[in-house]
Amino acid sequence: MPATPTSLIAETLSLLDRFGVDKDRHLAGTLTSRSPVTGETLAARSPVTGETLTQVREAGAVEAAQVIDQAHQAFLQWRLVPAPRRGELLRLFGEVLRSHKAALGRLVSIEAGKIISEGLGEVQEMIDICDFAVGLSRQLHGLTIATERAEHRMMETWHPLGVTGIISAFNFPVAVWAWNAALALVAGNAVVWKPSEKTPLTALAVDALFARAMERFRADGGTAPEGLSGLLIGGRAVGEMLVDHRHVPLVSATGSTAMGRAVGPRLASRFARAILELGGNNAAIVAPTADLDLALRGIAFAAMGTAGQRCTSLRRLFIHDSLYDSFVPRLKQAYATVPVGNPLVESSLVGPLIDRQAFEAQQAALADAVAAGGVLSGGGRVESGFGPDAYYVRPALVEIAGQHGPVEKETFAPILYVMRYSDFDAALTQHNAVPQGLSSSIFTNDIREAETFLSVRGSDCGIANVNIGPSGAEIGGAFGGEKETGGGRESGSDAWKAYMRRATNTVNYGRTLPLAQGVRFDI
Ligand code: NAD
Numbered sequence: 001m002p003a004t005p006t007s008l009i010a011e012t013l014s015l016l017d018r019f020g021v022d023k024d025r026h027l028a029g030t031l032t033s034r035s036p037v038t039g040e041t042l043a044a045r046s047p048v049t050g051e052t053l054t055q056v057r058e059a060g061a062v063e064a065a066q067v068i069d070q071a072h073q074a075f076l077q078w079r080l081v082p083a084p085r086r087g088e089l090l091r092l093f094g095e096v097l098r099s100h101k102a103a104l105g106r107l108v109s110i111e112a113g114k115i116i117s118e119g120l121g122e123v124q125e126m127i128d129i130c131d132f133a134v135g136l137s138r139q140l141h142g143l144t145i146a147t148e149r150a151e152h153r154m155m156e157t158w159h160p161l162g163v164t165g166i167i168s169a170f171n172f173p174v175a176v177w178a179w180n181a182a183l184a185l186v187a188g189n190a191v192v193w194k195p196s197e198k199t200p201l202t203a204l205a206v207d208a209l210f211a212r213a214m215e216r217f218r219a220d221g222g223t224a225p226e227g228l229s230g231l232l233i234g235g236r237a238v239g240e241m242l243v244d245h246r247h248v249p250l251v252s253a254t255g256s257t258a259m260g261r262a263v264g265p266r267l268a269s270r271f272a273r274a275i276l277e278l279g280g281n282n283a284a285i286v287a288p289t290a291d292l293d294l295a296l297r298g299i300a301f302a303a304m305g306t307a308g309q310r311c312t313s314l315r316r317l318f319i320h321d322s323l324y325d326s327f328v329p330r331l332k333q334a335y336a337t338v339p340v341g342n343p344l345v346e347s348s349l350v351g352p353l354i355d356r357q358a359f360e361a362q363q364a365a366l367a368d369a370v371a372a373g374g375v376l377s378g379g380g381r382v383e384s385g386f387g388p389d390a391y392y393v394r395p396a397l398v399e400i401a402g403q404h405g406p407v408e409k410e411t412f413a414p415i416l417y418v419m420r421y422s423d424f425d426a427a428l429t430q431h432n433a434v435p436q437g438l439s440s441s442i443f444t445n446d447i448r449e450a451e452t453f454l455s456v457r458g459s460d461c462g463i464a465n466v467n468i469g470p471s472g473a474e475i476g477g478a479f480g481g482e483k484e485t486g487g488g489r490e491s492g493s494d495a496w497k498a499y500m501r502r503a504t505n506t507v508n509y510g511r512t513l514p515l516a517q518g519v520r521f522d523i
Contacts, residue, residue, distance in 0.1 A: 008048065008049055011106075018103050026204050041057055042233070045389075047112070048390065064232050075189060085222060090185060097123060097126050100123075101123045101124065104202070105120035108202055111198075111202050112171060113307070122173075128475045132476070132492060133186045136496055142158055148516060149515075150510060158500040160188030164499060165194070165250065166191055167194045174202050178206075180499075181210075184250075188500075194238055195233070204231070207229070244270070249272050260276045263276070275480075275488035275498055276486025277485070281438075283314070283431050284442065285427050285441070285442045286318070288323065290445065291445065295443040298468055299443075302441070304414050305349070305471065313471055320422070321422045341392065350392075359413075372400065374398040381393055428452075432460045437460050437462060444467070476493070477491065
């Protein structure tokens, strides 16, 4: 039974109340004289029905500068709080998230169009990174290094950077902020977030939930300065304010490669640091010894899940000649029957595209692929019962002979280009012959192929998997990719180092002053 527009608006507003979002302050529809509009407003819409849910107030230039300045002041205090105490704030935030998981997951589904389990999964990812950050808060360590000088000690110390700017994309409206904010905050930084203009409501919800964790932290005697976590609602222009502000020494920017091309040089021009998490064009190889049942499931989730709107979505598939004719029909069957529809209904596996622009990009890519000789299955619009502004499509599979035209680009929609191969090394070359380098997989039971794929002459991506698809990373590993994907790393492993600065310290505890490299300077 499809949710009606009215019920979705009412449900959204009641969810915002549940999170404690100050609707008078943030929603233009309910603005009062206490909260004058300094910026513009933007429409928060749901791709589920295509309707506008409410209008949200954008940050103006003055407000953006105030939020960033306040975050800088907060950083000056926060950096003095011992790291394990900073971890306690993240522990409390994890608790708040646990008790709001169902509601926040629901709002993610309403605003980003993710199916229910993926909406919940995104909130679980936030909880996971909070847990990780708590442990990390006692592990922010430097090395002690052997020195060539007698009675000296050389070591490194890690210090926070300042305000970390976070720019995020629509498709992970809450988890990307959490990956960055959890690490940045335990590292001793303040954060200012510019979420996607397509998902402002989930950002307001997270902001309100984080404020609750701050209150609990303060109630326990903790120092959590006002402005430690700032939020700037708006589009590109608001993002640019964050990118250009002198009190923002690091910006972690997640989005398209086009965005990274604009943001990267701008940050470099003032010697600020960037963590760039940009577009992917991810591939998988299905080799002769693959477990085909497992490969089918892995490919189906990676290529059709989230309606192909993950940076790690599978977009290119190389299938060995010996299996091609038997495996492709099975794949087509899965494509033809996967349930597409209202993501708020448990049985749906593929929800809507985010908006009309995404639908048009999908249709244009398919037309280009057919013009380039591709044979198309699926890809048409699916009638959802929600009217003209909700864009549901059947995932598309395109059999194509070579890797050219749209195959080399990331189209943020469920399109899988399927290619045949006979020689493993040639498939590897094709695999790496695109500008992007985010995620990759091989399905094989041949240990030589598997290890070669992971080796120096194998996949050139930041993520390389064996017998699982390219999407669905967990937070313990560092996340990010090479080439036009931007080179940034977030989340687990030692990604925390990007949010800190390293000082090398040498201490002389002797009574002489030997100089390094045997240099003499006797006065
Ligand atoms: P987008 O590039 O349109 O927008 C991303 C964010 O950047 C938004 O908040 C937007 O307002 C902001 N922005 C755009 N131009 C800007 C500029 N010049 N200065 C400052 N801010 C600017 O991306 P999208 O459509 O929201 O998301 C889809 C894209 O994101 C895909 O390419 C996808 O692969 C990528 N993505 C990458 C990762 C990753 O970790 N590599 C994760 C999620 C999404």
